[in-house]
């Protein structure tokens with residue numbers, strides 16, 4: 001039984017079939033990429049996995065449990081976290097506070113509020129100190145020390161992407177969904193992001209689903225790649241074979257160009 005698997009997932013919006021019988025499985029510890037042209041259904045797939053959308057049919061299994069139909073907070077409690085294609089941070093809160101919010105599943109009602117209001121001697125205060133320690137570890141891991149207390153709305157885009165990753169890590173995920181983590185980044189920021197993603201896989205043993213348009217990055221770090229187009233899977237294979245697949249070339253380049261590669 002695979003660590004994570006999707007079987008025959010379909011979802012339609014009105015007349016549009018955004019996903020049609022998509023199936024794949026992922027072994028623990030893998031970086032599994034999902035690629036495809038704009039509008040192919042990649043983000044929709046993530047939205048089905050983390051419970052924002054409810055598929056019309058199919059099953060989603062995580063560690064031997066069918067999680068299809070569960071709500072986003074129930075998915076989070078199973079230690080599946082994600083980042084968003086369009087950054088979704090609280091722009092008026094600082095870096096630490098945003099990352100702390102990623103730990104909401106570990107906090108009792110009221111503790112989140114307490115986490116921002118202090119009170120170190122109380123039980124909530126002691127628990128808060130433990131949470132802060134975990135957040136500090138993430139801040140150090142992602143080199144965010146210099147922006148720890150800065151309001152995130154005013155920070156550069158690339159740094160906000162890093163903070164989003166930090167918030168997703170704060171949940172201590174076993175499965176991490178990254179929706180275009182390098183989009184809009186410069187070369188140096190991309191290199192750092194790739195380094196951290198590999199580190200998260202190697203050091204924290206997190207299984208990663210990665211949506212990304214940067215083909216060099218995808219080919220470099222993925223163990224396996226699923227290609228979707230118009231909501232349907234074209235192929236699922238190793239990077240080497242995917243970039244030579246005639247239908248993949250066709251989907252990306254719009255014609256049969258058997259001699260070229262996707263990258």
Ligand SMILES: Nc1ncnc2c1ncn2[C@@H]1O[C@H](COP(=O)(O)OP(=O)(O)OP(=O)(O)O)[C@@H](O)[C@H]1O
Nearest residue numbers: 013016018036037038039040041042043044045085
């Ligand atoms: N809530 C929704 N209501 C209606 N249509 C939707 C909804 N969500 C997604 N779609 C449609 O489903 C299709 C797939 O969208 P999706 O965002 O999954 O694409 P994507 O592969 O992530 O594309 P991109 O690479 O541009 O991010 C698109 O045609 C999109 O307009």
Ligand SMILES: [Mg+2]
Nearest residue numbers: 042043044085
């Ligand atoms: Mg998308």
